[in-house]
Amino acid sequence: MNLKTLSEHLGLSQTTVSRALNGYPEVNEKTRKRVLEAAQELNYSPNARAKGLATGRAMAIGHVIARSTKHEMVNPVFGDYTAGAGESYSAAGYDMLISLVDDENEERFYRAMKSKGNVDGIIVHGPRMEDPRIDLLSDLGMPFLCHGRASGVARDYAWLDVNNTRAFQRATEFLLDLGHRRIALLNGLETLEFAHRRKQGFLNALQDRGMTPDPALMRTGEMTEIYGYRETRALLAAGTRPTAILTASMITAMGVRRALWDEGLTMGRDISVITFDDDLSYLKNGQDVPIFTATRSSVREAGRLSAQMLLDMINDPERTLRTHLMEADLIIGQSTGPAPDRV
Amino acid sequence: MNLKTLSEHLGLSQTTVSRALNGYPEVNEKTRKRVLEAAQELNYSPNARAKGLATGRAMAIGHVIARSTKHEMVNPVFGDYTAGAGESYSAAGYDMLISLVDDENEERFYRAMKSKGNVDGIIVHGPRMEDPRIDLLSDLGMPFLCHGRASGVARDYAWLDVNNTRAFQRATEFLLDLGHRRIALLNGLETLEFAHRRKQGFLNALQDRGMTPDPALMRTGEMTEIYGYRETRALLAAGTRPTAILTASMITAMGVRRALWDEGLTMGRDISVITFDDDLSYLKNGQDVPIFTATRSSVREAGRLSAQMLLDMINDPERTLRTHLMEADLIIGQSTGPAPDRV
DNA sequence: CTAGCTGTTCAAAGCGCTTTGAATTGACAC
DNA sequence: GTGTCAATTCAAAGCGCTTTGAACAGCTAG
Numbered sequence: 063m064n065l066k067t068l069s070e071h072l073g074l075s076q077t078t079v080s081r082a083l084n085g086y087p088e089v090n091e092k093t094r095k096r097v098l099e100a101a102q103e104l105n106y107s108p109n110a111r112a113k114g115l116a117t118g119r120a121m122a123i124g125h126v127i128a129r130s131t132k133h134e135m136v137n138p139v140f141g142d143y144t145a146g147a148g149e150s151y152s153a154a155g156y157d158m159l160i161s162l163v164d165d166e167n168e169e170r171f172y173r174a175m176k177s178k179g180n181v182d183g184i185i186v187h188g189p190r191m192e193d194p195r196i197d198l199l200s201d202l203g204m205p206f207l208c209h210g211r212a213s214g215v216a217r218d219y220a221w222l223d224v225n226n227t228r229a230f231q232r233a234t235e236f237l238l239d240l241g242h243r244r245i246a247l248l249n250g251l252e253t254l255e256f257a258h259r260r261k262q263g264f265l266n267a268l269q270d271r272g273m274t275p276d277p278a279l280m281r282t283g284e285m286t287e288i289y290g291y292r293e294t295r296a297l298l299a300a301g302t303r304p305t306a307i308l309t310a311s312m313i314t315a316m317g318v319r320r321a322l323w324d325e326g327l328t329m330g331r332d333i334s335v336i337t338f339d340d341d342l343s344y345l346k347n348g349q350d351v352p353i354f355t356a357t358r359s360s361v362r363e364a365g366r367l368s369a370q371m372l373l374d375m376i377n378d379p380e381r382t383l384r385t386h387l388m389e390a391d392l393i394i395g396q397s398t399g400p401a402p403d404r405v
Numbered sequence: 406m407n408l409k410t411l412s413e414h415l416g417l418s419q420t421t422v423s424r425a426l427n428g429y430p431e432v433n434e435k436t437r438k439r440v441l442e443a444a445q446e447l448n449y450s451p452n453a454r455a456k457g458l459a460t461g462r463a464m465a466i467g468h469v470i471a472r473s474t475k476h477e478m479v480n481p482v483f484g485d486y487t488a489g490a491g492e493s494y495s496a497a498g499y500d501m502l503i504s505l506v507d508d509e510n511e512e513r514f515y516r517a518m519k520s521k522g523n524v525d526g527i528i529v530h531g532p533r534m535e536d537p538r539i540d541l542l543s544d545l546g547m548p549f550l551c552h553g554r555a556s557g558v559a560r561d562y563a564w565l566d567v568n569n570t571r572a573f574q575r576a577t578e579f580l581l582d583l584g585h586r587r588i589a590l591l592n593g594l595e596t597l598e599f600a601h602r603r604k605q606g607f608l609n610a611l612q613d614r615g616m617t618p619d620p621a622l623m624r625t626g627e628m629t630e631i632y633g634y635r636e637t638r639a640l641l642a643a644g645t646r647p648t649a650i651l652t653a654s655m656i657t658a659m660g661v662r663r664a665l666w667d668e669g670l671t672m673g674r675d676i677s678v679i680t681f682d683d684d685l686s687y688l689k690n691g692q693d694v695p696i697f698t699a700t701r702s703s704v705r706e707a708g709r710l711s712a713q714m715l716l717d718m719i720n721d722p723e724r725t726l727r728t729h730l731m732e733a734d735l736i737i738g739q740s741t742g743p744a745p746d747r748v
Numbered sequence: 749c750t751a752g753c754t755g756t757t758c759a760a761a762g763c764g765c766t767t768t769g770a771a772t773t774g775a776c777a778c
Numbered sequence: 779g780t781g782t783c784a785a786t787t788c789a790a791a792g793c794g795c796t797t798t799g800a801a802c803a804g805c806t807a808g
Binding site for chain 4: 417418419421424431432436455458459460522
Binding site: 074075076077078081088089090093112114115116117118179 | 755756757758760762764765
């Protein structure tokens with residue numbers, strides 16, 4: 063069923079039928095009604111490629127996932143973020159196009175995306191410091207929004223981010239207030255912006271209290287369960303144990319918890335743990351009372367919001383570039399308590 | 406940069422340039438070389454919509470995620486599956502189109518997808534029993550592949566599945582061999598096919614040994630950490646404790662583990678635990694020695710394979726419908742041991 | 749009665765590509 | 779010198795839609 067068949071069926075021109083379907087005012091209401099009913103009944107929906115070709119709009123947003131050959135891990139946050147973004151897209155009638163790209167071919171790929179024209183905009187994931195994609199996409203004139211910020215980029219660009227610095231600063235301060243002095247940081251890979259900012263927050267808090275960070279207590283790596291487990295074991299085995307651990311994800315925190323259990327330590331009493339909680343739907347931080355004290359920010363909400371912001375930009379290009387900083391909540395759970403040497 | 410500009414730039418017709426780029430034989434090799442170089446240099450890549458319109462192929466595969474209003478959870482497996490599928494797609498030059506659909510609108514949506522023509526095929530996720538989508542898509546003539554099987558569907562269709570029945574049957578037999586007689590099953594939602602099949606495997610194993618399953622030991626629910634925790638606590642509180650627990654996902658198993666810890670029980674000694682392990686990249690089951698004894702099957706590999714199978718179907722429609730049953734490995738870890746009452 | 753509207757409909761061009769059918773060229777055989 | 783053929787190249791139609799500019803009917807104002 064295409065427009066031609068439909069209009070012949072109705073005894074109308076394609077022009078009129080098209081206008082009736084797209085809500086143009088110069089169509090007689092009776093005609094419009096007739097057209098809409100026929101379209102419904104005959105299960106007509108316009109061919110997206112033809113429509114796109116005629117309008118110059120793809121009605122789709124691209125999400126580019128850089129697949130580094132080194133780090134094969136899929137971000138556990140991906141599913142929930144996608145679900146959030148998907149909600150905004152489907153409400154607006156947009157599709158979501160996901161592509162995996164080897165990180166060496168990234169530039170070529172973005173250029174191709176532009177000239178292939180199968181997306182109207184792009185969400186940039188996991189920005190790195192001085193991320194070249196921002197300049198590239200700006201130069202290409204491709205609307206985009208960055209999920210996370212990239213420092214070291216001079217140009218203005220649209221982004222949505224969590225206040226990672228503040229979140230970890232507050233978490234660290236909270237631990238300091240509880241009397242903890244030896245606080246370990248199990249951070250994500252610090253080539254990634256968000257991890258870098260969290261570290262800054264951690265350092266800020268220490269500095270504000272005139273404390274010098276101990277490099278031996280600061281670790282970085284991919285945020286897996288094993289990573290949390292191993293580093294915690296290593297920290298516990300080393301000379302002076304930390305009394306608190308600040309970690310970058312629920313999954314890592316679960317590894318930390320396992321290591322503590324193995325050592326016969328009780329979380330919250332012997333050692334305090336704070337984690338960043340992305341509020342993943344399949345990994346809730348407890349039911350009523352949170353298991354882990356955490357800085358919480360819903361990544362699903364981030365997906366929903368960032369998609370909406372990008373759609374707004376596309377529909378109103380005159381609007382100035384929008385940015386949005388989400389604050390993480392500090393949620394008190396059962397994994398923190400006063401420093402043991404202070405009790 | 407479009408084909409017209411490029412061909413004018415080269416002093417050739419659009420026909421020749423198009424053929425040169427698409428590898429047709431009737432083009433002089435010198436000409437082809439010249440064209441390819443110019444295309445590279447000028448960053449030309451053909452407009453996907455126009456190409457699609459002309460060829461009738463979208464070069465994209467749709468993944469439809471049904472968003473039930475009741476179960477808001479995003480399947481934790483989604484990211485890894487997508488990554489696997491994405492590998493096959495990007496190797497073949499296909500895009501992946503992901504759409505969220507409310508489950509009431511599902512039929513309308515599939516029909517629209519067909520007539521919009523923005524995908525060449527569809528992957529059906531999370532089939533339910535007697536899933537109506539299979540008949541619908543067959544009738545629409547839309548190529549599709551089902552990730553998982555749906556029982557109660559008369560028609561033939563292409564699918565890729567894990568042998569869930571066999572996996573849980575083997576796991577149960579393994580526990581029985583270790584002397585366990587009271588084995589609990591923490592299953593996923595049994596409206597979903599895979600959970601139903603796992604239950605069957607569990608029951609088969611008991612039946613083969615002439616045992617009667619105890620309904621009090623069989624639970625079902627969304628596979629969260631909390632679910633594992635709660636049900637385990639409940640099982641331990643009840644009259645006769647199980648000596649082993651068979652659970653449906655790593656995340657649930659982690660909840661089970663937490664409950665055991667809270668009760669001061671040692672996993673593998675006091676209570677044995679076996680889980681299904683999807684081999685998620687962010688949730689590895691230990692490094693060298695697995696933490697959990699598990700039935701393991703990589704969902705990423707499933708994604709890669711199923712995408713490839715669908716592409717094969719699309720490129721060679723004459724081929725008979727393909728199906729593929731993956732066997733899960735039974736991996737022995739530290740979470741199982743002989744039944745305590747037997748030692 | 750005519751000019752000028754307004755409301756409604758239409759024919760045709762154009763979006764950027766592929767592909768059909770025809771044209772052109774040079775080489776070769778007769 | 780002419781006819782045939784293979785190797786290249788080309789002009790134009792068509793994919794299914796939107797949108798421009800024109801047409802037409804029915805009114806009202808002059």
